[in-house]
Amino acid sequence: MKLFTKGLLLIAVPSAVELALLGVVFDAQERTTQAAQWSTNSKQILYQASSVIDPLLRQAARVRTGIVVGDASFIDRHAVWVDLSDRLTHLEQLVADTPQQVARVQRMRAEIEAYRKQATEIAQALREGRSIGPFAIDEGRDMPTQIAAFSDELNALIVEESRLDAERSASLAHTRERQQYALIAAVVGSMLIWAATAAAFARNIGRRLDVLTDNAERLGSGQPMTAPLSGNDEIAALDTVLHRTSARLRVAERDQTVLKARLEARAAELAGVNEELRQETQDNEMFIYSVSHDLRSPLVNLQGFSKELQVSCDELNTVVEAAHLPEPEHKRLARVLDGDIRESLQFLRTAVTRAASIIDALLRISRAGRLEYQWQRVSVGRAVARVVDALQTAIHERSALVTVRDLPPAWGDPSAIEQVFSQLIDNAVNFLDPGRPGRIEVGALEPETVDAQPVGSPSPGLHGSPGSLIPAVTRMRTYYVRDNGLGIPAAYLSKTFRAFQRLHGDIAKGDGIGLALVRRIVERHGGRVWVESAEGAGSTFFVVLPEQPVRFS
Structure with a gap:
């Protein structure tokens, strides 16, 4: 059986159990999250409910004050009604999952609207100077009828929500306890399952791996290897590869010895060629240097004798002038001395100068290498x-x-x-x-x-x-x-x-x-x-x- 198949079998069983345990953990976690959300929602409802009554009572106090002093400006507070409407809307959204509480919020909104209408009528009467007698009965009580009804509905909502909050808090605590137990069970179960799997794997494959490791160490140290492992799994295949590698290494070592000897011979040959090239380069430089020096002496002689010839030509020209020769002979000698000979001497001096320049250049190249x-x-x-x-x-x-x-x-x-x-x-x-x-x-x-x-x-x-x-x-x-x-x-x-x-x-x-x-x-x-x-x-x-x-x- 291949290691892949063994691994699948060893992994499949603990994985199935772990999946089941994870399902329990996830279910407990989901229930805990939902219970925590419900508990948080209840606390938000209680907080929002407790904050609704305060602006209404302040507005009722302002209405009473306006009636007492006869000033409608105390009553005209449009922002208060907008704020109360927003608070009730938010509260209605929070209790949307409880129809009974939604109905209470709607009745509270109706009482607020009735009281707002009444406050508007009182403010209109004060501005017009009319009597507010029709409202005296309400004002004689501790609070208006609408506010009293609103307060009763609000108290009922708070009582109901407090009950729901207690139930949800208890449910949250119970759910968390279950989640902890499920998590502990999942961790312990996973550890036990994998421990058992590791023990089975060690019993089944450990011995074969020990043999494979020993053969690998023998291969690394160049020692003879033990007999190949039996079986057709990957470990046996690796052991076979190690034995083949050992045989190839022995062949490679023999080839390496031969190649090393050849390389040393080629290195010695290259060193000899390199030394010959260096010697030839040095000989070439010395040849250029020697030839340049040897050529310089004849060039100096040529340059000196050309000057002597020029001086002799000048002296000869003076002698010819002093001899008062006939005109034809004088012209012929002058053409030879001042034309052909002088031009030839000029070409000679130019060639000598060029040759000296080339020799100097060769010497400079030679010196540059030495x-x-x-x-x-x-x-x-x-x-x-x-x-x-x-x-x-x-x-x-x-x-x-x-x-x-x-x-x-x-x-x-x-x-x-x-x-x-x-x-x-x-x-x-x-x-x-x-x-x-x-x-x-x-x-x-x-x-x-x-x-x-x-x-x-x-x-x-x-x-x-x-x-x-x-x-x-x-x-x-x-x-x-x-x-x-x-x-x-x-x-x-x-x-x-x-x-x-x-x-x-x-x-x-x-x-x-x-x-x-x-x-x-x-x-x-x-x-x-x-x-x-x-x-x-x-x-x-x-x-x-x-x-x-x-x-x-």
Whole structure:
């Protein structure tokens, strides 16, 4: 038998008994609520009945006073009759479930109306100066006939309602007592029933659960398991699953051992590849550095000898002038000296200067990858302020407006970070559109936690080996430099950060490695840089830098 069926059987019997007990409790509660409502209603009727007579007696006293002093103003009290009518209406609503009391309230209302009519006639007679003799008989008594009849009906109503209140109070007490007994019986019966159910469940299923628990503990500790449980219920099925899981775990452990060995071999292989890449990068940098130095010496020689040739040409030109050669020979020598040779020397000097510039650029790129950074918290706001101050002349010449937003600090090398913003702001100034006022904005976006790039060199503030393949997680900051300049065509966006790539070369001078250096510096800080631009609308360069030391996982 399945556990679900056993559970239904174990639950059905106590649930049926509990439902019966709950029915008794609910019936007792309903009777108690109804009795309490009746008792409360009786007390409200008594209170309302006792409050009806007072305004009527006060009005009767005012009528007597009006008769005595002959002033109708004491009698004309319309609000009193309205108040009495409202009180009687409320009282009639309260006794609506008792026809006998309703009839009494209606007779009381008739007596009030009769007395009101009489008071109105007395007031009319006093205003007209007529005799009030017809009313003298009534006024000679302790109270008018109508009020006396009203008082008798009211007393009868109060007596009857007091009797009903006593009966209802007694019924309420009896009902509450029954409710308490029913509630106690329901609670005790429920506890006994469920206790018996729990005992039966423990006897029936407890042993099987103990075996299942023991097998689960053995599975968790890796020990051999006992024989599977018999039966077709859920406990037996769970025990079967535990045995299958144990067998699969043993297979998985064997596979894990094999995979671990393979992983260690791949890790060693990756470490070797990583070391080879690091060595190759270092060799490339040293190659660039060495080649640049080796090329500089011949270039210096070329530059020096070209100057010597220029001086020799000048001296030769002086000798030719002093020789007073015939006109044809003089013109031919002058054309050779001042034309061909001088133009060739100018091309040579220009080529030497360009080659020297390229060598300097290569050296700067090489040094950017070999410099030891001083890692610390850098005030980006101060670095940008220094850059803007240094570029004030160019900014003024371009009639540009530079806006610097709040810039949170970053983690890195102060000089390198200042060089990044110097290059970006200088580019923004140089490539402004002359046809409209220049606008440059430097700011920062909201922080985010991202995976940083592997850092290329060790530092006191970073952990892990250079070029580590273990991903770094840190809180990053995104800064931006936005301008409304010439912009970059879509075809050139992918080449923006390559070395020796120059766009708008006729507008600003340069060797084309500034943005390549920016990318190299930012990547060494574990960040990234990109640009969003539209030709003719301006460009926005984004720089992501760590806000705190990189944590390697």
